[in-house]
Amino acid sequence: MSDVAVKSKDEVTPQVSGAPKAENALDARLAALPLPKGGWLADARAEALARLRDMGLPGPRDEYWRFTDPRPFNAPSAKPLPFEPAAEESPLFSADDKLTLVFVDGQFDAEASDDLSLDGIEISTLSGTQDQAEHWAKGLYGALELAGQNPVSRPFAALNTAAAQDGLLIRVTGKPAKPIHVLHRRAAEDADVVWHHVIRVEEGAEATLLETGMVGARSNGVIEADLAKGARLHMIAAKRAVDPKVGLSHVFARVAEGASLKSFVLSVNGNVMRNEAVVDMVGDDAVAHVAAAVLGDQNIGPFHHDDTVFITHGALRGESRQVYKKVLKNGATGVFQGKILVKPGAQKTDGYQISQALLLDERSQFLAKPELEIYADDVKCSHGSTTGAIDETALFYLRSRGVPYERAIVFLVLSFLADALEEIEDEGLRGQINDRLEAWLTTRASQ
Amino acid sequence: MLKIDNLHVKLEEEDKQILKGLSLEVPAGQVHAIMGPNGSGKSTLSYVLSGRDGYEVTDGDATLDGESLLEMEPEERAAAGLFLAFQYPVEIPGVGNMTFLRTAVNAQRKARGQDELSSGEFLKIVRAKAKDLQIDAEMLKRPVNVGFSGGEKKRNEILQMAMLEPRMCIMDETDSGLDVDAMRLVSEGVNALRDAGRSFLVITHYQRLLNHIKPDVVHIMSNGRIVKSGGPELALEVEENGYGDLLAEAG
Ligand SMILES: Nc1ncnc2c1ncn2[C@@H]1O[C@H](COP(=O)(O)OP(=O)(O)OP(=O)(O)O)[C@@H](O)[C@H]1O
Ligand SMILES: [Mg+2]
Numbered sequence: 001m002s003d004v005a006v007k008s009k010d011e012v013t014p015q016v017s018g019a020p021k022a023e024n025a026l027d028a029r030l031a032a033l034p035l036p037k038g039g040w041l042a043d044a045r046a047e048a049l050a051r052l053r054d055m056g057l058p059g060p061r062d063e064y065w066r067f068t069d070p071r072p073f074n075a076p077s078a079k080p081l082p083f084e085p086a087a088e089e090s091p092l093f094s095a096d097d098k099l100t101l102v103f104v105d106g107q108f109d110a111e112a113s114d115d116l117s118l119d120g121i122e123i124s125t126l127s128g129t130q131d132q133a134e135h136w137a138k139g140l141y142g143a144l145e146l147a148g149q150n151p152v153s154r155p156f157a158a159l160n161t162a163a164a165q166d167g168l169l170i171r172v173t174g175k176p177a178k179p180i181h182v183l184h185r186r187a188a189e190d191a192d193v194v195w196h197h198v199i200r201v202e203e204g205a206e207a208t209l210l211e212t213g214m215v216g217a218r219s220n221g222v223i224e225a226d227l228a229k230g231a232r233l234h235m236i237a238a239k240r241a242v243d244p245k246v247g248l249s250h251v252f253a254r255v256a257e258g259a260s261l262k263s264f265v266l267s268v269n270g271n272v273m274r275n276e277a278v279v280d281m282v283g284d285d286a287v288a289h290v291a292a293a294v295l296g297d298q299n300i301g302p303f304h305h306d307d308t309v310f311i312t313h314g315a316l317r318g319e320s321r322q323v324y325k326k327v328l329k330n331g332a333t334g335v336f337q338g339k340i341l342v343k344p345g346a347q348k349t350d351g352y353q354i355s356q357a358l359l360l361d362e363r364s365q366f367l368a369k370p371e372l373e374i375y376a377d378d379v380k381c382s383h384g385s386t387t388g389a390i391d392e393t394a395l396f397y398l399r400s401r402g403v404p405y406e407r408a409i410v411f412l413v414l415s416f417l418a419d420a421l422e423e424i425e426d427e428g429l430r431g432q433i434n435d436r437l438e439a440w441l442t443t444r445a446s447q
Numbered sequence: 448m449l450k451i452d453n454l455h456v457k458l459e460e461e462d463k464q465i466l467k468g469l470s471l472e473v474p475a476g477q478v479h480a481i482m483g484p485n486g487s488g489k490s491t492l493s494y495v496l497s498g499r500d501g502y503e504v505t506d507g508d509a510t511l512d513g514e515s516l517l518e519m520e521p522e523e524r525a526a527a528g529l530f531l532a533f534q535y536p537v538e539i540p541g542v543g544n545m546t547f548l549r550t551a552v553n554a555q556r557k558a559r560g561q562d563e564l565s566s567g568e569f570l571k572i573v574r575a576k577a578k579d580l581q582i583d584a585e586m587l588k589r590p591v592n593v594g595f596s597g598g599e600k601k602r603n604e605i606l607q608m609a610m611l612e613p614r615m616c617i618m619d620e621t622d623s624g625l626d627v628d629a630m631r632l633v634s635e636g637v638n639a640l641r642d643a644g645r646s647f648l649v650i651t652h653y654q655r656l657l658n659h660i661k662p663d664v665v666h667i668m669s670n671g672r673i674v675k676s677g678g679p680e681l682a683l684e685v686e687e688n689g690y691g692d693l694l695a696e697a698g
Pocket of ligand 1: 458465483484485486487488489490491492501
């Protein structure tokens with residue numbers, strides 16, 4: 001990969017102009033939002049709403065939104081987005097050996113879903129429990145989101161806690177025999193979906209969460225993941241190629257001693273997307289790997305994809321990895337903001353961050369802001385960011401063996417993304433993601 | 448088979464002439480060797496013949512069975528039967544050796560109007576050929592050339608050549624970096640491919656390879672041209688005396 005200088009943020013022209021005044025915008029946003037009340041969630045929701053009123057929505061000068069225009073998320077309602085059910089691709093993951101839970105426009109669909117009972121795991125939903133006065137997730141719902149508001153505020157996450165329509169409440173107590181597969185489907189063209197999962201993985205327990213499908217015309221998702229001592233959680237999300245939506249998601253994770261979080265996100269197209277990961281490594285010997293592979297082709301639709309990551313090392317010998325790879329074509333834009341914060345006393349931290357873009361033409365761009373903030377003296381932290389084009393030598397090598405040009409490009413794109421896919425531990429799941437990527441790239445190669 | 452006539456090549460980006468009227472003909476079934484000092488343009492010649500970007504042909508032509516190569520895309524040249532074993536084989540992380548090789552074999556078969564090989568058929572053939580070159584199954588599973596030693600990369604080039612069955616094989620310093628045993632293996636691999644319908648152009652610095660792969664003709668290249676051609680004895684002369692006398696004699 002030939003390295004080209006990363007565009008510094010000073011070269012970016014502000015994309016926002018004439019935005020309505022912040023308070024008015026928030027009022028309009030809240031007025032359009034159904035705010036569920038009552039039950040065990042009431043306190044957390046009310047508290048989040050109060051926090052949101054304090055924070056306001058991101059404005060044009062908000063530093064944290066410098067590379068991504070927040071207006072599509074600030075707007076009171078979602079722009080209707082037609083979709084063809086027929087255009088749905090076959091499911092990414094085979095249905096067998098998974099516990100599949102279907103959400104339609106963000107609402108849990110029990111009819112279409114598998115039975116919720118499975119050894120080693122307890123599953124309920126927001127919609128199904130909201131009339132109860134008590135729930136094990138009380139005290140956790142909104143708590144990790146709240147912790148993640150410092151030192152940077154994330155208003156859309158507070159909005160989510162206040163307004164989430166539905167979501168899963170998962171407590172893992174053992175090692176369930178199969179992954180949980182959340183499958184999103186669309187129904188209404190203008191669905192504005194707010195979903196919120198809470199996952200608590202108890203001491204020594206282990207689970208895998210898969211998330212696929214199409215989520216509304218606009219979506220705002222939050223996952224709060226609380227990993228107790230020695231717990232392991234694998235999360236793999238794959239955003240669909242036929243889903244050019246406006247989407248925002250936050251993962252808030254708290255990782256206790258010896259626990260391990262592995263998260264991988266595949267994004268193929270989408271209009272404006274921002275995925276934030278906020279990981280707090282609170283126990284010694286904690287592990288957190290977050291990775292993403294992103295493909296954007298602006299000939300299919302407008303493309304702007306933002307990954308924003310904030311990892312905090314707060315204990316001894318933590319190991320974190322951020323591996324972000326974006327393939328950008330026909331004027332697509334990729335953004336990466338990644339931070340490693342090492343708190344005083346978090347000695348022997350091993351922090352690694354790499355963000356790379358492969359630009360398939362000169363109109364596409366990658367904006368990266370890697371940051372390290374270190375307050376301990378015995379740590380190993382590295383970060384790197386590169387923007388490059390297709391390696392001409394490798395391209396020639398493949399073609400000289402008779403591999404046609406388009407096919408050779410597919411090989412080199414897969415080669416570029418390989419490090420990110422490596423972060424998927426399960427070989428079978430990694431293979432399925434790789435096959436889907438390859439099939440998608442092959443059919444799109446000539447465009 | 449391969450005919451190069453008065454070939455003049457410069458770098459596209461710079462005003463630098465590298466090949467300056469190179470002519471050479473390799474008839475079907477023959478093995479020709481090219482020797483020459485560092486920087487004389489040997490690799491450039493191999494790249495220009497196989498279609499690498501970055502060079503501009505300012506005069507002359509190169510034909511394979513009478514068809515000009517110069518207008519073809521690299522993959523078309525491969526389908527026409529040309530193969531280059533690289534001086535520096537390229538590592539491609541994340542792409543399996545087998546996937547790559549099967550794609551290449553089937554793309555060429557398709558371009559020639561032949562049926563594609565099923566994965567079963569392909570596996571059988573590749574395993575047999577890999578065994579001959581002492582390339583183990585583990586290596587085949589790895590990404591293309593990643594983590595291969597220098598010698599393993601060169602053997603992998605010969606495996607690709609054996610799988611693709613080209614008619615015109617160009618080998619650019621395949622012997623450099625090989626230990627004595629690997630040199631013998633590679634030579635055996637090449638000799639097994641020798642037949643009346645296949646030709647070789649072997650670029651090397653050392654006479655030793657030519658003990659194993661007996662050339663019909665040896666060319667001496669200097670400063671972008673062939674300055675002398677002769678029998679295998681020419682390689683011995685280079686080995687013993689260097690290029691000094693030969694080049695002085697050629698003027
Ligand atoms: N892309 C390039 N940019 C600049 N110079 C080049 C380029 N390609 C070739 N050259 C120059 O052209 C000349 C011939 O190079 P080439 O690699 O063909 O030599 P060679 O005969 O293969 O040498 P060796 O025996 O060392 O492999 C050298 O002077 C080299 O520096
Ligand atoms: Mg050379």
